[in-house]
Amino acid sequence: xxxxxxxxxxxxxxxxxxxxxxxxxxxxxxxxxxxxxxxxxxxxxxxxxxxxxxxxxxxxxxxxxxxxxxxxxxxxxxxxxxxxxxxxxxxxxxxxxxxxxxxxxxxxxxxxxxxxxxxxxxxxxxxxxxxxxxxxxxxxxxxxxxxxxxxxxxxxxxxxxxxxxxxxxxxxxxxxxxxxxxxxxxxxxxxxxxxxxxxxxxxxxxxxxxxxxxxx
Amino acid sequence: xxxxxxxxxxxxxxxxxxxxxxxxxxxxxxxxxxxxxxxxxxxxxxxxxxxxxxxxxxxxxxxxxxxxxxxxxxxxxxxxxxxxxxxxxxxxxxxxxxxxxxxxxxxxxxxxxxxxxxxxxxxxxxxxxxxxxxxxxxxxxxxxxxxxxxxxxxxxxxxxxxxxxxxxxxxxxxxxxxxxxxxxxxxxxxxxxxxxxxxxxxxxxxxxxxxxxxxx
DNA sequence: AGCTTTCCTTATCAGTGATAAGCGAAGATT
DNA sequence: AATCTTCGCTTATCACTGATAAGGAAAGCT
Numbered sequence: 487x488x489x490x491x492x493x494x495x496x497x498x499x500x501x502x503x504x505x506x507x508x509x510x511x512x513x514x515x516x517x518x519x520x521x522x523x524x525x526x527x528x529x530x531x532x533x534x535x536x537x538x539x540x541x542x543x544x545x546x547x548x549x550x551x552x553x554x555x556x557x558x559x560x561x562x563x564x565x566x567x568x569x570x571x572x573x574x575x576x577x578x579x580x581x582x583x584x585x586x587x588x589x590x591x592x593x594x595x596x597x598x599x600x601x602x603x604x605x606x607x608x609x610x611x612x613x614x615x616x617x618x619x620x621x622x623x624x625x626x627x628x629x630x631x632x633x634x635x636x637x638x639x640x641x642x643x644x645x646x647x648x649x650x651x652x653x654x655x656x657x658x659x660x661x662x663x664x665x666x667x668x669x670x671x672x673x674x675x676x677x678x679x680x681x682x683x684x685x686x687x688x689x690x691x692x693x694x695x696x697x698x699x700x701x702x
Numbered sequence: 703x704x705x706x707x708x709x710x711x712x713x714x715x716x717x718x719x720x721x722x723x724x725x726x727x728x729x730x731x732x733x734x735x736x737x738x739x740x741x742x743x744x745x746x747x748x749x750x751x752x753x754x755x756x757x758x759x760x761x762x763x764x765x766x767x768x769x770x771x772x773x774x775x776x777x778x779x780x781x782x783x784x785x786x787x788x789x790x791x792x793x794x795x796x797x798x799x800x801x802x803x804x805x806x807x808x809x810x811x812x813x814x815x816x817x818x819x820x821x822x823x824x825x826x827x828x829x830x831x832x833x834x835x836x837x838x839x840x841x842x843x844x845x846x847x848x849x850x851x852x853x854x855x856x857x858x859x860x861x862x863x864x865x866x867x868x869x870x871x872x873x874x875x876x877x878x879x880x881x882x883x884x885x886x887x888x889x890x891x892x893x894x895x896x897x898x899x900x901x902x903x904x905x906x907x908x909x910x911x912x913x914x915x916x917x918x
Numbered sequence: 919a920g921c922t923t924t925c926c927t928t929a930t931c932a933g934t935g936a937t938a939a940g941c942g943a944a945g946a947t948t
Numbered sequence: 949a950a951t952c953t954t955c956g957c958t959t960a961t962c963a964c965t966g967a968t969a970a971g972g973a974a975a976g977c978t
Binding site for chain 1: 819820831836839840843865866867869870872873874875876877878880881884885886887888889890891895896899900903904906
């Protein structure tokens with residue numbers, strides 16, 4: 487695709503990058519259907535119509551493929567957040583809408599969300615996070631932090647408050663979304679009510695009424 | 703152990719239930735060391751000093767063993783929460799202490815926490831939750847809800863509010879803990895500050911100052 | 919002594935992710 | 949045109965996984 491890419495002056499023959507796309511799309515579809523853990527490399531290869539070892543020409547291993555999908559998931563979330571910033575809204579209403587973007591992303595694309603935040607790789611230790619996923623996550627988080635700071639201008643009194651608030655809010659939203667996704671059978675309250683109540687609680691803590699100083 | 707247990711009048715020979723305990727303990731230790739996904743049934747059997755198929759005399763399969771550990775994790779959390787209720791505290795301070803119990807449990811016993819809330823089984827679809835884990839989770843949640851309602855007596859105005867609040871708070875705490883556990887490499891803010899700020903934000907939303915009506 | 923039950927073994931299975939070796943055809947080189 | 953090179957793929961195979969089958973050794977009861 488890029489002539490700068492290699493020492494060879496010859497153009498790549500064609501199928502290469504497209505095959506890679508085919509594989510990624512097929513994998514995501516299968517993961518959505520049957521769950522990430524249940525899909526084998528043979529399943530993916532079969533869906534694309536190639537043999538299983540052929541995958542390894544495009545991805546070093548299975549986890550590498552998952553990483554790629556994780557990066558895409560982060561990218562998608564980032565895009566959604568960026569789309570909102572056009573409106574130069576501020577205050578409570580904007581805060582609520584901003585949070586809804588995160589929540590809606592998780593609920594509409596549960597598999598992408600899982601890829602990004604909840605995925606436990608098979609081989610490595612649980613805590614060992616892929617550097618690529620870490621980088622993608624950091625980038626997305628910076629976007630999150632930036633937009634949030636713009637929306638919530640009041641209440642950011644101490645230095646470093648913006649980052650702390652962003653991490654706190656992110657964690658809160660993640661808790662909501664991840665529990666919904668991981669424990670579907672649980673008798674959750676009506677989801678809309680739940681979202682509203684939760685965001686209100688957060689907003690009540692964030693946007694204190696005039697003349698009232700929040701404790702601490 | 704219990705004479706009511708079977709039709710046989712003979713006493714069980716001994717090792718049975720103890721072996722089961724041995725296996726569970728060894729499994730939990732290995733999971734803590736190497737991560738849940740990285741530990742095989744042969745590893746567990748080897749740690750106990752028996753052959754791999756011998757495990758299946760005590761557990762139907764690997765997931766069954768994980769389920770057992772999940773139940774124990776829930777039980778441990780429940781115990782911790784119940785321990786606090788002795789003090790008949792109320793109000794904001796009690797709320798903060800209550801939340802700390804949950805957080806501390808997750809941070810002190812990360813593997814138990816993962817068992818209970820973050821575990822993706824290998825075989826089944828991700829959403830398909832083991833009924834036993836569901837039951838254990840429900841029981842623990844009821845404990846959570848009950849204690850919380852006692853602590854936060856004000857602010858519970860609408861019917862069903864207690865359950866909604868409990869689910870909301872649980873989700874918020876889970877978000878914090880699970881992200882810490884799953885993304886250790888992330889440049890988190892100082893944890894103590896983080897906890898304090900987050901709980902304050904929640905408490906500010908919950909315990910509105912006198913004479914101020916929270917929006918909505 | 920003989921029988922039953924318990925707890926464990928070895929042997930083996932299908933399925934997994936991954937690697938090695940090689941094959942055929944499309945471009946490049948002569 | 950003939951040859952060479954490289955690419956994209958195949959088949960064969962590996963070590964390992966969770967799980968099952970079949971059987972053995974020994975403890976305790978009759």
